[in-house]
Amino acid sequence: MQKVEWGGVNMIEAERRLLANALLDLSNERFALISESCIPIYNFTFTYNYLVNSTQSYVMAYDEDSAVGRGRYRSTMAPTVTIRQWRKGSQWFEMGRELAYQVVTDKTYFPIFQKYCKGSCYSDEHYLPTYISIEHWKKNSNRSLTWVDWSKGGPHPAKFVRPDVTIEFLNSLRDKKCQYNGGNNTSACYLFARKFLPNALLRLLKVSRKVFRF
Numbered sequence: 001m002q003k004v005e006w007g008g009v010n011m012i013e014a015e016r017r018l019l020a021n022a023l024l025d026l027s028n029e030r031f032a033l034i035s036e037s038c039i040p041i042y043n044f045t046f047t048y049n050y051l052v053n054s055t056q057s058y059v060m061a062y063d064e065d066s067a068v069g070r071g072r073y074r075s076t077m078a079p080t081v082t083i084r085q086w087r088k089g090s091q092w093f094e095m096g097r098e099l100a101y102q103v104v105t106d107k108t109y110f111p112i113f114q115k116y117c118k119g120s121c122y123s124d125e126h127y128l129p130t131y132i133s134i135e136h137w138k139k140n141s142n143r144s145l146t147w148v149d150w151s152k153g154g155p156h157p158a159k160f161v162r163p164d165v166t167i168e169f170l171n172s173l174r175d176k177k178c179q180y181n182g183g184n185n186t187s188a189c190y191l192f193a194r195k196f197l198p199n200a201l202l203r204l205l206k207v208s209r210k211v212f213r214f
Helices: 009-023 044-052 097-104 110-116 127-135 167-174 198-211
Strands: 030-032 094-096
Touching: 009 030, 009 097, 009 110, 009 127, 030 044, 030 097, 094 097, 097 127, 110 127, 167 198
Parallel strands: none
Antiparallel strands: 030 094
């Protein structure tokens, strides 16, 4: 057990260890990082088929010219990582086996983040988006499979409690549409959603049969 801090580079270290251990099982072909506050918004069969039949991975990556985007870049990371290559995205990812192996064995970009991306740099929002955008962008759909609500502002997304869990709300998450890299439409935009607090569990269990067909 090792201590992990929000926004710290040790968060990426932990994610790489999780991937490394999962890669030891040769039957694992897809790797998803979700939080304890995530819920599935489709049943297991749909989620499994969606991921296994996918030809791309799901890492959100975008260039944001603001204090919480390019403003977090450290000039000491150049020339390995330049400001033009700097990307931001969601911490929650899903990727195939080949890409997971590349992340675990990366000895070029990860040491740069370990050394220079500290404090308000928030490497957990920048390492994977930047690395994959530089080296593996052709294999990435450039979007996350985990929905979050940032409409209320602040450093953390909105939280959902028991009264928020309604059939209408959950169906609205399933009805959202998006595209691969701004191109082809996809039949399902998100497979997971967060942040749902523990007191929402009983309501989720109650409506899951109707909405998710568990």
